[in-house]
Amino acid sequence: MATKPGILTDWPWKPLGSFKYVILAPWAVHSTYSFMVKGESERDPLYFLILPFLLVRMLHNQIWISLSRYRTAKGNNRIVDKGIEFEQVDRERGWDDQILFNGVLFYVGYMINLPGTHNLPFWRSDGVVMATLLHAGPVEFLYYWLHRALHHHFLYSRYHSHHHSSIVTEPITSVIHPFAEHIAYFMLFAIPLLTTSxxxxxSIASYLCYITYIDFMNNLGHCNVELIPKWLFTVFPPLKYFMYTPSFHSLHHTQFRTNYSLFMPIYDYIYGTMDKSSDALYEAALKRREESPDVVHLTHLTTPESIYHLRLGFASLASRPHTSKWYLWSMWPVTLLWSLILTWNYGQTFVLESITFQKLKLQSWMIPRYNIHYMLQWRRKSLNNLIEEAILDAEVRGVKVLSLGLLNQGEKLNKNGELYIQKYPQLKIKLVDGSSLIVAVVLNSIPKGTTQVFLRGKLTKVAYGIANALCEMGIQVALPYTDEYERLQLRLTTKSKNNLILSTSYANQKTWLVGERWNEGEQLKASKGTLFIPFSQFPPKKMRKDCLFYSTPAMITPTSFINMHSCENWLPRKVMSAWRVAGILHALEGWNVNECGNTLLNIEDVWRASLRHGFRSFTVPI
Known part of the structure; x- marks a missing residue:
C-alpha cells in the first residue's frame, strides 16, 4: 500500500477475494459456446482466444517467477543481494489482477464492437510495423514522462510508492501498482492496439505479440538476474538505446531518481537521467558466479502437489504452510505431467532456496523424489545414489555441514547417514541427522510437572534417545507392548531403567510422544484433552478434535534470518524444522564431528547452543 493511498487504489473486485475470476465467467462461457455452435464462417477466433491467451499470460508469468527464484537462489548473475520477506510476497500475491483487468477490457471492447476488433486476419505486416513504431515513439516517450510525474512527491506518496516498496524485485513486481496506475498504463499500451484497429x-498476431512483448520485458526487467549477454550489444551497439537490461531497471528501484524509461533507455540518455553506474552494475552482474554455501539442508518432495508449495512454485502458496487446496485437484493432469518430468527425467538435486544467517550462507537442496519412492525397497539404491551425489557435490563446493532432511536419513535407507561416512571416510564435510536436537526439542515440549509419558511409534534412534533422557530425569516412560518394552530396555544406557514401565491403560495417559509408523487409530483410546507430541518427520493424522497436537519438532528462527519468505512444508512462517536447525548449529558451533548412525551429541549442550543463537522452541498446538 502507498504511504498515503489515493483514490482508485484498490481493485474494484477486491471484496470478492479468491472468487474474483467469476467476473470473467459470462464472457468465457459465451465465447466458448459461440465458437462451438456457430458455423465456421460465423466463428470469430479472436473472441474465443481471449480466455486462452489470459491463461497463457499467467503461465508465462509463473515461468518467470520460477526461473528468477531458482537463479537468485543459486546466486550466479544476481544483481541485488538483499533478501525478500513475507511482507513483500503478501503485497505481490495479487499479480493476476492486472491480467484480469485486461481481460475485462478486451471483452468489453469486443462486445461494444470497436472498429477493427471483429473477424481479424491472423497476420498483417503493415499492422505489426505500425504497432512497433508506435510503441518505440509515443508509448515509450509518454511513459517516460508519466513515470517521472509519478515520482513527484504528491503522486509518489499516493500511488507509485506502493510499487517501490519492493527494492529487491521479482518478475511480478512489474505489475504491482494501484488500480489507478494500471488505468494510465493501459491507456498508453492501448495506443498501438487502437491505432491499428x-x-x-x-491482426490477431499483432495484438497477441505486442501484449506478450510487454509481459516479457516487464518480467525481464524485474527478475533481479542479469540475463542479457554482452555479445548482443557488441554485435549491435545501438541496441543499448532500445533494450534495457535487468540491471538497468534494478538501479531504478535502488536509486529511485534515475533510469525512468519503460523498455528503451534512449529517453534516459536524451534527458540526462541515465544512472552513471548502469554499465558497471551490468558488467558486475554478468561476472558474478554461483555461490558456495556453508550449510546445505538436503530435502525432497513430499506429495505430487507439493511442487506448487515450493519456493520455486506458486509464491503465495509457498509463503503459507502446506495445506491441500481445492483448486489444485483440478490441475491433476498437469501435476501428473510435472511428476513424470521431475522423477523420471530429472536425475539430480537442485537448489531450492538460499538464506543468510549471521555470516553463514544456507541453502536447501531438493531431491526430485516423493515420499512414495522412499517406501519402495527397490528404489533405495537410486535414492542413495542421489543423496551420495549431493554430498560429494557439497564436498567439492566447500560446504561445511550437510543436514539430512525428511526421509533422506532413514535407518533402513542409509543407517541415519552412516553409510556415506563408511564409504567416504575422508570427507571433510560433516553429515548431520539432527537427532540430538530433536530429542532436546521434544524434551522441552513436555509440560512442566509431567511425571509420566506414553511412548508410541517405531523405536528409532530418536525414540531411544528420548526414553533414555526421560528416565534419567525421573519421568516414567510407558509402553503398551511387551516386545517394545524389552527392546527398549536393552538399549537404555541409564541406570534408571525402573522408570521404563508397561502400561495398557491408554485413557490414563495425558502426554503421548508419537513417532513414525504409529497406529493412529490408538488416538481413539486416548482421553479427552490428551496432548500428542510428535517426534516424527511427518505430522500425525489428527483424528480427534478434543485433543491437542503439537507440530513436528521445530524451532522459531531468529529475526536476523535474511531472505526467508517461504514456509517449510506444513510449518508456519519463520519456523524451521529441528533437523534443519541442527545443521546450522553444527556450523555455528564448529562441531568437528558427524552426527550419523547411532551417534548422539550431548543433549543439554545442543539445546543451550540453539537458545544462545536465538532459536526458540515452537510448541504451539496446531
Whole structure:
C-alpha cells in the first residue's frame, strides 16, 4: 500500500477475494459456446482466444517467477543481494489482477464492437510495423514522462510508492501498482492496439505479440538476474538505446531518481537521467558466479502437489504452510505431467532456496523424489545414489555441514547417514541427522510437572534417545507392548531403567510422544484433552478434535534470518524444522564431528547452543 493511498487504489473486485475470476465467467462461457455452435464462417477466433491467451499470460508469468527464484537462489548473475520477506510476497500475491483487468477490457471492447476488433486476419505486416513504431515513439516517450510525474512527491506518496516498496524485485513486481496506475498504463499500451484497429491494419498476431512483448520485458526487467549477454550489444551497439537490461531497471528501484524509461533507455540518455553506474552494475552482474554455501539442508518432495508449495512454485502458496487446496485437484493432469518430468527425467538435486544467517550462507537442496519412492525397497539404491551425489557435490563446493532432511536419513535407507561416512571416510564435510536436537526439542515440549509419558511409534534412534533422557530425569516412560518394552530396555544406557514401565491403560495417559509408523487409530483410546507430541518427520493424522497436537519438532528462527519468505512444508512462517536447525548449529558451533548412525551429541549442550543463537522452541498446538 502507498504511504498515503489515493483514490482508485484498490481493485474494484477486491471484496470478492479468491472468487474474483467469476467476473470473467459470462464472457468465457459465451465465447466458448459461440465458437462451438456457430458455423465456421460465423466463428470469430479472436473472441474465443481471449480466455486462452489470459491463461497463457499467467503461465508465462509463473515461468518467470520460477526461473528468477531458482537463479537468485543459486546466486550466479544476481544483481541485488538483499533478501525478500513475507511482507513483500503478501503485497505481490495479487499479480493476476492486472491480467484480469485486461481481460475485462478486451471483452468489453469486443462486445461494444470497436472498429477493427471483429473477424481479424491472423497476420498483417503493415499492422505489426505500425504497432512497433508506435510503441518505440509515443508509448515509450509518454511513459517516460508519466513515470517521472509519478515520482513527484504528491503522486509518489499516493500511488507509485506502493510499487517501490519492493527494492529487491521479482518478475511480478512489474505489475504491482494501484488500480489507478494500471488505468494510465493501459491507456498508453492501448495506443498501438487502437491505432491499428481504427486504421484497419490490426491482426490477431499483432495484438497477441505486442501484449506478450510487454509481459516479457516487464518480467525481464524485474527478475533481479542479469540475463542479457554482452555479445548482443557488441554485435549491435545501438541496441543499448532500445533494450534495457535487468540491471538497468534494478538501479531504478535502488536509486529511485534515475533510469525512468519503460523498455528503451534512449529517453534516459536524451534527458540526462541515465544512472552513471548502469554499465558497471551490468558488467558486475554478468561476472558474478554461483555461490558456495556453508550449510546445505538436503530435502525432497513430499506429495505430487507439493511442487506448487515450493519456493520455486506458486509464491503465495509457498509463503503459507502446506495445506491441500481445492483448486489444485483440478490441475491433476498437469501435476501428473510435472511428476513424470521431475522423477523420471530429472536425475539430480537442485537448489531450492538460499538464506543468510549471521555470516553463514544456507541453502536447501531438493531431491526430485516423493515420499512414495522412499517406501519402495527397490528404489533405495537410486535414492542413495542421489543423496551420495549431493554430498560429494557439497564436498567439492566447500560446504561445511550437510543436514539430512525428511526421509533422506532413514535407518533402513542409509543407517541415519552412516553409510556415506563408511564409504567416504575422508570427507571433510560433516553429515548431520539432527537427532540430538530433536530429542532436546521434544524434551522441552513436555509440560512442566509431567511425571509420566506414553511412548508410541517405531523405536528409532530418536525414540531411544528420548526414553533414555526421560528416565534419567525421573519421568516414567510407558509402553503398551511387551516386545517394545524389552527392546527398549536393552538399549537404555541409564541406570534408571525402573522408570521404563508397561502400561495398557491408554485413557490414563495425558502426554503421548508419537513417532513414525504409529497406529493412529490408538488416538481413539486416548482421553479427552490428551496432548500428542510428535517426534516424527511427518505430522500425525489428527483424528480427534478434543485433543491437542503439537507440530513436528521445530524451532522459531531468529529475526536476523535474511531472505526467508517461504514456509517449510506444513510449518508456519519463520519456523524451521529441528533437523534443519541442527545443521546450522553444527556450523555455528564448529562441531568437528558427524552426527550419523547411532551417534548422539550431548543433549543439554545442543539445546543451550540453539537458545544462545536465538532459536526458540515452537510448541504451539496446531
Amino acid at each position: 481504427f486504421t484497419g491494419t490490426a
